[in-house]
Amino acid sequence: MRVGLFITCFNDTLFPQTGVATVRLLERLGHEVDFPAEQTCCGQMHFNTGYQREALPLVRRFVRVFKEYEAVVAPSGSCVGMVRELYPMAAKLAGDDMLAGEVEELAPRVFELSEFLVKKLGVTDVGAYYPHRVTYHPTCHSLRMIGVGDAPLELLRAVRGMDLIELPEAEECCGFGGTFAIKNADTSAAMLSDKIRHALDTDAEVVTAGDNSCLMHIGGGLTRGRTGVETVHLAEILASEATEDGR
Amino acid sequence: MTIKAPDAFSGGAGKTPTFEESAKASLADAQLRRNLGKATRTIREKRKVAVEEMPDWEKLREAGRALKTRVMRHLDEYLLQLEESVTKAGGQVHWARDAEEANRIIAGIAKSHDAREVVKVKSIATDETKLNEYLESEGIQAIETDLAELIIQLAGETSSHILVPAIHKNRAEIREIFLRELDVDDLPDDPAALTEAARRHLREKFLKAKVGISGANFAVAETGTVCVVESEGNGRMCTTVPPVLVTLMGVEKIIPAWQDFEVFMQLLPRSSTAERMNPYTSFWTGVSGEDGGIHDGPQEFHLVLLDNGRTDVLADEVGRQSLNCIRCSACLNVCPVYERTGGHAYNSVYPGPIGAILTPQLVGIGKPGPDSLPYASSLCGACYEVCPVKINIPEVLIHLRGKVVRHKQDGDGLRPKLDPENVAMQAMAKTFSDVRLYEASQKLAWIGQWPLARSGAIHRLPGRLAGWTSVRDLKPVPEQSFRQWWKSNREES
Numbered sequence: 001m002r003v004g005l006f007i008t009c010f011n012d013t014l015f016p017q018t019g020v021a022t023v024r025l026l027e028r029l030g031h032e033v034d035f036p037a038e039q040t041c042c043g044q045m046h047f048n049t050g051y052q053r054e055a056l057p058l059v060r061r062f063v064r065v066f067k068e069y070e071a072v073v074a075p076s077g078s079c080v081g082m083v084r085e086l087y088p089m090a091a092k093l094a095g096d097d098m099l100a101g102e103v104e105e106l107a108p109r110v111f112e113l114s115e116f117l118v119k120k121l122g123v124t125d126v127g128a129y130y131p132h133r134v135t136y137h138p139t140c141h142s143l144r145m146i147g148v149g150d151a152p153l154e155l156l157r158a159v160r161g162m163d164l165i166e167l168p169e170a171e172e173c174c175g176f177g178g179t180f181a182i183k184n185a186d187t188s189a190a191m192l193s194d195k196i197r198h199a200l201d202t203d204a205e206v207v208t209a210g211d212n213s214c215l216m217h218i219g220g221g222l223t224r225g226r227t228g229v230e231t232v233h234l235a236e237i238l239a240s241e242a243t244e245d246g247r
Numbered sequence: 248m249t250i251k252a253p254d255a256f257s258g259g260a261g262k263t264p265t266f267e268e269s270a271k272a273s274l275a276d277a278q279l280r281r282n283l284g285k286a287t288r289t290i291r292e293k294r295k296v297a298v299e300e301m302p303d304w305e306k307l308r309e310a311g312r313a314l315k316t317r318v319m320r321h322l323d324e325y326l327l328q329l330e331e332s333v334t335k336a337g338g339q340v341h342w343a344r345d346a347e348e349a350n351r352i353i354a355g356i357a358k359s360h361d362a363r364e365v366v367k368v369k370s371i372a373t374d375e376t377k378l379n380e381y382l383e384s385e386g387i388q389a390i391e392t393d394l395a396e397l398i399i400q401l402a403g404e405t406s407s408h409i410l411v412p413a414i415h416k417n418r419a420e421i422r423e424i425f426l427r428e429l430d431v432d433d434l435p436d437d438p439a440a441l442t443e444a445a446r447r448h449l450r451e452k453f454l455k456a457k458v459g460i461s462g463a464n465f466a467v468a469e470t471g472t473v474c475v476v477e478s479e480g481n482g483r484m485c486t487t488v489p490p491v492l493v494t495l496m497g498v499e500k501i502i503p504a505w506q507d508f509e510v511f512m513q514l515l516p517r518s519s520t521a522e523r524m525n526p527y528t529s530f531w532t533g534v535s536g537e538d539g540g541i542h543d544g545p546q547e548f549h550l551v552l553l554d555n556g557r558t559d560v561l562a563d564e565v566g567r568q569s570l571n572c573i574r575c576s577a578c579l580n581v582c583p584v585y586e587r588t589g590g591h592a593y594n595s596v597y598p599g600p601i602g603a604i605l606t607p608q609l610v611g612i613g614k615p616g617p618d619s620l621p622y623a624s625s626l627c628g629a630c631y632e633v634c635p636v637k638i639n640i641p642e643v644l645i646h647l648r649g650k651v652v653r654h655k656q657d658g659d660g661l662r663p664k665l666d667p668e669n670v671a672m673q674a675m676a677k678t679f680s681d682v683r684l685y686e687a688s689q690k691l692a693w694i695g696q697w698p699l700a701r702s703g704a705i706h707r708l709p710g711r712l713a714g715w716t717s718v719r720d721l722k723p724v725p726e727q728s729f730r731q732w733w734k735s736n737r738e739e740s
Contacts (some may be wrong), residue, residue: 009679012729013689014722017728023737035733038380041679046672048626048645054676061680089565089642093649144628145641173583178626184623185714187270190587191625191719220719223704 001121002032002131003144004069006110008061008079009041015212021239022075022113023131025126028239029117043090044082049179052093059090063102072110075235077210078115080112099233112142113235114210118151124158129242131161136234137195137218139211140173152210152234159237165202167233169194176217192221210234254405255595255606255617256346256375258708263616266623269592279415279589286414287586288580292523294577294633301517310510312637315571318501325468325501332471336533343495345555346376352551353378353460353493355386360491362387362458367480368475369393372495372553374406375609378460389460390452392481394445395464401428407590409576410519411418415589439610448480458537459489459545463496465511466550469504472532473550476515480527487529492545497553499561499570511573514635518575527584552581556609559641564666565646569604571636576601578630578640584623593620600630604643612654621647667711692724699723 003026007019026033043058060085066072074080084107091100117123136156142148156164175181175191195218199207207222209215212233219231253261298304318325330340343349357365365382367373367389379389379400379672391400395413399406402424406412412565413421422436429448434440461482465474475482475495486492502511516525535544561567574602579599594616595606603624607617619643630640655663663669678684699705700723708716715721 007729009685013692014724016725016727016729016732019734020732023733035737037730037731037733038682040682040685043679046676048648049668049672050621050645050648050650051669051672051676052649053653054672055677057680086645089645138624140629142626144632171629173625173627173629175583175625177627180622180625182712182714184267184270184584185717186267186274187584187588187623188625188714189718190274191583216722217719220715220721223720224706224718 001071002034002069003116004066004072005033005035006042006066006072006074006079007035008074008076010079011075011212012162014216015233018075018212018235021233021236022073025239026073027233028033029121029123034069036065042079042082044079044086045178046088047082047086052090056090056094059087059094059103060099063087063099063106066110067102067106070109071116072106073113073116074110075113075210075233076212077112077139077146077148078213080110081141081145083107083110088187091157091182112146112148112210114142114151114155115146115148117238118154119148124154126155126158126238128159128238128240129161129244130159130237130240132206133163133165133202133204134206134208134232134237135153135165135167135199135202136170137167137174137199137209137214138170139214142210143171148210155234155238156208158195160242161235163204165204167202167207170198174214174218176214178213181217188217192217196221196225196227201231205229206237207231208234208237253594255610255614256377258377263614265616265619266588266592266594267619269594270588270623278417278420280587282415282417283586283589286411287581290411290521290580294580295517296519297517297521297523298633300489301513307510307514308635308637311514311573311635312571314502314507314510315573315636316568318503319499319567319570322498322501322561326498327505328468328551329466329471329501329550332469333473333533333548333550336471338471338533338550341549341551343551343553343555346553349376349495349551349553349555350378350381352380352549353495354387354551356491356493357382357458358385360457362456362491364390364452364456365387365458365460366390366392366452366485366489367396368459368461368477368485369396370413370460370495371406371409371596372462372497373460374572375555376495376553378495387416390449390456391447392452392485393477394442394479394481397445397449398424401425405591406596408579409574409597409599409601410579411576415522415591415713419634422602449484453484453488456489457547458491458493459485460738461492461494462488463494463500464515465502465508466496466500467503467505467507469502470532472505472530474508475529476525476527477529478520478526483527483529486531487544490545491547491549492531493549493551495551495553497555498557515573515575518573518577518633518635556611559611560605563608563646566604566608566643569601569608569643570644571638572601572605573636575635577633577635581633582624583629583630584625589622593623595620600624600644601638601641604638604640607647607651612650618651618654621645621651686728686730689724689728689730693726696723 043055046055174195175188181188215231408414603620705721
């Protein structure tokens with residue numbers, strides 16, 4: 001299948017290795033990956049902070065860039081949630097029926113990586129090898145907004161050499177929430193403290209998730225505390241092979 | 248912690264602190280954090296069990312949503328139908344445009360019966376209108392009879408939870424309040440002894456009161472029946488013992504017909520207290536008989552229908568689902584923000600996720616305190632997942648954030664335009680709108696961060712971004728973006 005890679009601006013700029021892993025993984029599974037370079041940002045930060053008029057050109061850009069693809073895949077539940085759940089609201093706000101129609105047509109073809117693999121392709125064993133002790137944090141938007149369910153866990157359970165430890169209170173938010181972490185930094189910090197305590201309780205070396213935004217938040221707390229626990233995106237674990245050096 | 252600041256409904260709402268200001272104090276209160284964490288975790292787990300044993304829970308939620316949506320769509324007709332039904336059953340209906348009007352009507356009724364003391368069953372609508380303060384200014388004392396409401400009234404505080412107003416207090420703290428405020432010599436801190444002390448205090452009040460005041464959980468348009476759902480029986484006493492009963496009810500509390508209780512009496516107790524059946528559910532239709540015989544219940548009944556901003560909420564297509572709320576408080580108990588800050592940080596009689604959407608809509612956008620509430624959420628969606636009438640709280644939060652920003656931007660003068668957040672957002676929007684600008688800014692970020700990122704992690708950010716680095720490091724921008732990797736590894740290979 002020819003897959004349009006929706007890298008997300010966050011991964012493109014801050015976590016390129018996640019994008020590289022996504023490309024290698026999809027190619028290893030026999031798919032052709034295309035990266036339309038005209039893509040920038042889906043507009044989530046603007047939209048969710050209230051700058052919705054400003055988000056509109058970004059919504060139009062996304063639709064224009066990706067509308068021809070049979071499948072659009074992103075290593076981010078949150079950005080996929082923006083497209084699938086909030087683009088209709090954006091189109092309505094703009095009073096643009098044509099845009100609303102295009103969104104309705106495109107949205108079902110936009111997938112988060114783990115749901116694309118498990119639900120669309122029916123693959124759970126991607127041939128990964130990752131000899132580490134790992135705990136998984138289900139991010140709020142992948143869990144509750146787009147409903148990926150157990151797809152990430154099914155993929156992780158099939159990874160060879162890995163010790164997968166259940167995270168206590170896993171489904172509770174880490175406190176990131178985009179600009180929430182800046183606007184309500186104190187409340188966000190209180191949520192993060194609990195998430196980190198639970199992560200440390202698992203004695204894992206690595207905390208993984210399907211969203212680098214949440215991982216940057218959790219990871220920022222883990223490195224500040226000099227805990228020695230790393231954060232690694234799900235795509236990077238799934239792309240790891242025995243022949244490569246560790247991960 | 249006692250909240251002294253005016254809340255969103257106090258009139259001078261301009262002075263209401265923002266959520267982030269108030270949250271600071273709550274977050275630092277170790278006892279509060281412990282009390283709330285324990286209480287919300289317990290009720291959350293119980294609710295889960297009570298809901299999961301229902302095979303048709305999702306259908307019930309959908310039915311609840313559909314019924315409430317229908318009510319809102321035809322509210323004008325249902326309200327007139329309710330007025331007719333209540334009047335036919337011997338009750339009197341009053342229409343109150345705002346808090347002031349509602350309070351005046353209720354005080355007028357109390358005064359016409361020479362009541363100096365009135366007993367109240369827990370009612371958030373009367374907290375919203377600040378009825379107790381108004382009555383006091385008119386020389387009438389309002390006695391709260393719900394145990395938790397009594398506790399906070401005696402403590403001189405305000406409610407911090409829709410259903411469990413004293414959730415922020417533990418037993419030891421409640422014992423202290425009773426020892427100080429009630430006529431008791433000594434008191435152990437076990438729940439039975441505390442309840443008994445409150446019971447003795449309240450019985451006397453019930454028997455003396457000429458007027459009882461209640462809120463309403465539901466009112467049936469078809470029959471004129473009003474319903475109060477509670478757990479203690481004190482509400483039953485309030486609505487049946489005094490000869491005069493006044494009910495203050497938001498216009499959105501209507502349900503069309505008796506049979507609709509089938510849905511709501513399953514949804515509400517399981518969502519709120521995790522009970523299969525509610526302990527005390529009182530229904531009354533107008534007044535008891537007029538034959539001069541022995542009556543149960545009041546001989547005079549007044550229903551005050553309160554707007555106070557509700558019709559403005561109704562006018563907003565996205566926001567109007569907020570009116571579907573049946574005040575179960577399940578959203579508070581699952582909210583990771585509420586669990587840590589407690590209800591007082593919201594500076595409103597409606598705290599938690601539902602308060603964060605209801606309060607700014609009821610008081611109107613454009614006031615710094617209430618305007619901060621839609622931002623008091625990480626948009627995690629746990630509230631929407633448990634809501635028994637499927638209010639899409641995250642959607643309304645985002646919708647309201649849009650209204651708050653547009654209200655600011657469309658204001659007069661340069662100030663809204665020069666607001667640092669606005670400036671940053673405009674600049675980023677411009678950058679993302681042009682792929683060449685975007686690529687250039689990626690390079691600039693890598694170059695520009697060097698003073699901050701010399702040790703491999705950013706430990707301190709300037710200005711408004713400093714909140715991030717107070718407890719978190721920030722990962723620096725890597726030299727090569729993904730798109731550069733793609734260019735050199737896929738396009739050129």
